[in-house]
Amino acid sequence: MSLHEVNPSIKAFAIVISILILSLFFDPITPLVTILWSLTLTFLFGRVSFKKWLLLFAPFLFIALIYVWTTMLFPRLQEGDTVLWQWGFLTLTAEGFQRGVSLGLRVLSFATLSIMFTLTTKPTDFLLSLMQQCKLPPKLAYGIMAGYLFLPVIKEEFQTLQNAHRVRGVARAKTIPEKVQQLKRYVIPLLAGAIRKAERTALAMESKGFTGEKNRIFYREITVSRIDWLFFILMISAVILSAFISWKLGYLQFYNREL
Amino acid sequence: MSPFEPQIKANGLGFSYEDSNIFTGLTFSIEKNQSVLLLGPSGSGKSTLAYCLNKLYPEAVDGELKGSLTFEGQTLDDFKPGELNQKIGIVFQDPESQFCMLTVEEEVAFGLENFHVPRSQMEAKINTALEMVGLLAEKRTTIHTMSGGQKQKLALACVLALQPEVIILDEPTANLDPLSSTELVETIARLNKEHPFTLIVIEHKLNDWIELIDRCLVLDSSGGILFDGSPEQCFGEFAPYLQKEGIWLPKVVEVGMTAKSAGLFKGERLPLCNDELLSGLENTAAFFKKEIKTITKKDSILEVNSISARGYLKNINLRIQQGELTALVGANGSGKTTLSKCLAGLYPLTQGEIHFKGLPLSKWREKDLFQALGYVFQNPEHQFITDSVYEEITFGMEDKSRVTALLEKMGLEKHAGAHPFSLSQGQKRRLSVATMLVHEQDLLILDEPTFGQDANTAYEIMRVLDEKNGAVFMITHDMELVDQYADTVHVLDKGEIIFTGTPESLWEKHEVVNRARLKLPFRKQLQNEIVRREIHVAT
Numbered sequence: 116m117s118l119h120e121v122n123p124s125i126k127a128f129a130i131v132i133s134i135l136i137l138s139l140f141f142d143p144i145t146p147l148v149t150i151l152w153s154l155t156l157t158f159l160f161g162r163v164s165f166k167k168w169l170l171l172f173a174p175f176l177f178i179a180l181i182y183v184w185t186t187m188l189f190p191r192l193q194e195g196d197t198v199l200w201q202w203g204f205l206t207l208t209a210e211g212f213q214r215g216v217s218l219g220l221r222v223l224s225f226a227t228l229s230i231m232f233t234l235t236t237k238p239t240d241f242l243l244s245l246m247q248q249c250k251l252p253p254k255l256a257y258g259i260m261a262g263y264l265f266l267p268v269i270k271e272e273f274q275t276l277q278n279a280h281r282v283r284g285v286a287r288a289k290t291i292p293e294k295v296q297q298l299k300r301y302v303i304p305l306l307a308g309a310i311r312k313a314e315r316t317a318l319a320m321e322s323k324g325f326t327g328e329k330n331r332i333f334y335r336e337i338t339v340s341r342i343d344w345l346f347f348i349l350m351i352s353a354v355i356l357s358a359f360i361s362w363k364l365g366y367l368q369f370y371n372r373e374l
Numbered sequence: 375m376s377p378f379e380p381q382i383k384a385n386g387l388g389f390s391y392e393d394s395n396i397f398t399g400l401t402f403s404i405e406k407n408q409s410v411l412l413l414g415p416s417g418s419g420k421s422t423l424a425y426c427l428n429k430l431y432p433e434a435v436d437g438e439l440k441g442s443l444t445f446e447g448q449t450l451d452d453f454k455p456g457e458l459n460q461k462i463g464i465v466f467q468d469p470e471s472q473f474c475m476l477t478v479e480e481e482v483a484f485g486l487e488n489f490h491v492p493r494s495q496m497e498a499k500i501n502t503a504l505e506m507v508g509l510l511a512e513k514r515t516t517i518h519t520m521s522g523g524q525k526q527k528l529a530l531a532c533v534l535a536l537q538p539e540v541i542i543l544d545e546p547t548a549n550l551d552p553l554s555s556t557e558l559v560e561t562i563a564r565l566n567k568e569h570p571f572t573l574i575v576i577e578h579k580l581n582d583w584i585e586l587i588d589r590c591l592v593l594d595s596s597g598g599i600l601f602d603g604s605p606e607q608c609f610g611e612f613a614p615y616l617q618k619e620g621i622w623l624p625k626v627v628e629v630g631m632t633a634k635s636a637g638l639f640k641g642e643r644l645p646l647c648n649d650e651l652l653s654g655l656e657n658t659a660a661f662f663k664k665e666i667k668t669i670t671k672k673d674s675i676l677e678v679n680s681i682s683a684r685g686y687l688k689n690i691n692l693r694i695q696q697g698e699l700t701a702l703v704g705a706n707g708s709g710k711t712t713l714s715k716c717l718a719g720l721y722p723l724t725q726g727e728i729h730f731k732g733l734p735l736s737k738w739r740e741k742d743l744f745q746a747l748g749y750v751f752q753n754p755e756h757q758f759i760t761d762s763v764y765e766e767i768t769f770g771m772e773d774k775s776r777v778t779a780l781l782e783k784m785g786l787e788k789h790a791g792a793h794p795f796s797l798s799q800g801q802k803r804r805l806s807v808a809t810m811l812v813h814e815q816d817l818l819i820l821d822e823p824t825f826g827q828d829a830n831t832a833y834e835i836m837r838v839l840d841e842k843n844g845a846v847f848m849i850t851h852d853m854e855l856v857d858q859y860a861d862t863v864h865v866l867d868k869g870e871i872i873f874t875g876t877p878e879s880l881w882e883k884h885e886v887v888n889r890a891r892l893k894l895p896f897r898k899q900l901q902n903e904i905v906r907r908e909i910h911v912a913t
Contacts, residue, residue, distance in 0.1 A: 282720070319474070321433075
């Protein structure tokens with residue numbers, strides 16, 4: 116059993132619902148347990164390289180740390196808060212500390228769930244599944260697919276453009292008006308190139324008889340089986356269980372506009 | 375449909391787009407299983423016409439179609455959207471922008487899905503189509519990892535899977551190296567023999583196609599029909615007119631023309647194949663007398679000492695000599711563009727050093743470097759930085775007295791006020807070369823300067839480069855250019871230089887030519903043919 120084989124639409128649905136449930140609560144334990152659960156899943160059943168995972172996770176960790184830091188040190192002081200430490204205008208309260216940690220872990224729980232999806236789902240599979248299970252119009256789905264294939268090309272084009280302008284002797288832009296001028300110089304050829312490529316691809320797709328018609332017979336059928344729903348139930352139960360554990364430990368709190 | 379009805383029939387066909395006529399009043403018909411070569415100067419609407427035939431146009435653009443067009447006796451309006459595309463397939467020029475799926479089998483399946491082929495039959499159809507073009511082993515390969523030649527074969531397989539009656543090829547070999555081009559043409563010729571279909575070919579490089587074609591349809595620059603008839607008549611009698619329109623000729627015709635004007639060819643019409651050329655030549659020895667360029671030992675302007683870069687180029691050594699034209703050749707993906715960018719200091723090196731005019735590239739100030747060294751990119755649009763042709767040329771120029779002369783030299787004097795992006799493909803290319811001649815750079819590096827150009831522009835560019843003082847270094851797939859203009863040629867294969875020498879000595883090295891997916895130039899092929907015959911006669 117591998118996460119790659121789970122139906123992409125159901126996987127996405129399970130993760131969206133899990134995130135929605137998580138956002139009802141605001142305590143450190145619920146997201147923490149969920150994080151541990153999704154990490155276990157990702158690395159036991161996802162065949163995910165740790166390096167790749169870390170690369171995606173690092174930015175979220177950074178954001179989370181900043182959140183924790185600011186919420187901890189600049190808390191909204193309320194009557195009856197326990198002050199742990201005070202220095203000048205900086206005040207650390209027990210309540211502020213808990214809020215900060217809750218917020219950080221909340222961000223990280225959303226991140227680990229989303230990364231689990233991204234690293235175990237092929238974009239083509241996801242789009243095929245969205246068309247087959249969720250009735251996404253083929254016009255949109257294949258459009259997204261073609262656009263996705265363009266991204267590396269546009270990046271390459273941008274680098275070539277920079278080099279081409281260096282050769283022409285365009286000095287590196289320093290002031291703001293210069294930068295605006297430079298942006299204009301880049302945008303026109305990039306857009307012209309992108310539009311032309313898009314037109315060509317569209318024409319090629321039409322030449323193969325693509326009309327955007329909704330009833331298609333798909334070469335690769337993305338199926339839904341009982342295992343997919345089992346995964347769904349498992350995911351939701353795990354989040355609810357996390358909340359239950361938190362409640363048992365006496366931490367559970369509903370979200371009440373703390374932010 | 376009556377048995378005498380042609381498969382495709384156009385009557386007074388015209389197409390206009392944004393108030394300008396692309397072509398008007400075209401009347402022609404195409405019989406079933408005919409192979410038609412569609413010729414015309416750039417901008418004459420060849421591709422537009424092809425897209426009209428299978429109803430991609432005018433739907434896809436805001437254009438207006440006039441006149442009548444029928445397929446098997448039925449007017450095109452009667453076909454439902456997409457319906458005609460199963461009967462008329464098309465392979466486009468650019469291998470990079472005609473796919474929308476990730477893997478080979480998915481891409482072939484895409485067409486089948488569009489036509490509601492039952493899933494149980496898809497696998498077999500995909501396999502058959504891939505087998506036909508020799509790509510069955512690549513069934514699960516990711517498309518973007520394949521070579522240009524493979525991609526074009528895949529595009530052909532996608533079309534073949536739908537079992538069309540007509541196949542249109544819109545410059546299918548434009549982006550391919552010489553050997554891949556020949557292979558693609560051979561594949562098409564073989565398939566056409568096994569399962570006859572109507573073939574409509576738009577192409578610049580005609581050498582390989584000429585034997586496959588049984589009819590030529592030529593458009594002129596104003597969008598009318600210049601010629602419609604047999605290839606023998608088209609090239610044999612009308613070649614000078616075609617040449618005047620800037621239409622590429624098969625090399626054998628071109629050579630025949632030169633021979634005829636020199637009084638060496640006595641055939642009634644110009645030759646279409648080597649046999650005809652050779653039997654019409656009076657004195658083969660006189661014809662092949664090639665001027666041997668006197669090579670004097672010159673100073674090198676750029677020296678590359680065992681550089682490695684980008685994780686691909688390995689231990690490259692080369693020298694560019696003052697006043698020489700150096701060519702860099704090799705297969706698609708052999709690293710030619712990467713190497714040329716390293717020479718211009720645009721890519722960092724992981725190892726080794728490049729000296730330009732005796733100074734390491736790293737020691738040059740960027741501004742000074744690019745006044746002494748020019749680089750013309752493959753896509754001219756990348757290099758345009760101003761809003762008019764005039765400003766484009768005067769950018770960074772102190773002495774503006776030479777502008778007019780330069781504009782005239784490049785045939786751009788009438789367009790001085792135009793926006794660079796509004797120029798035609800040929801004009802854009804000439805402008806991008808002109809901007810690099812401004813500082814009279816000592817070394818000019820060009821990445822496929824004649825790519826996609828009509829015969830006249832290509833000739834003009836090569837003439838300018840040939841006359842230019844200082845050294846020229848260019849990447850090309852065109853062995854005729856190498857044979858005709860280059861003093862030295864370097865062959866790149868998988869990131870390594872495997873040959874350096876004169877073109878003449880390269881043609882003798884068959885293993886290098888094959889390994890780097892090159893081809894012999896026409897002159898050399900012909901010489902070999904003569905030698906073979908003499909041996910044959912002698913035995």
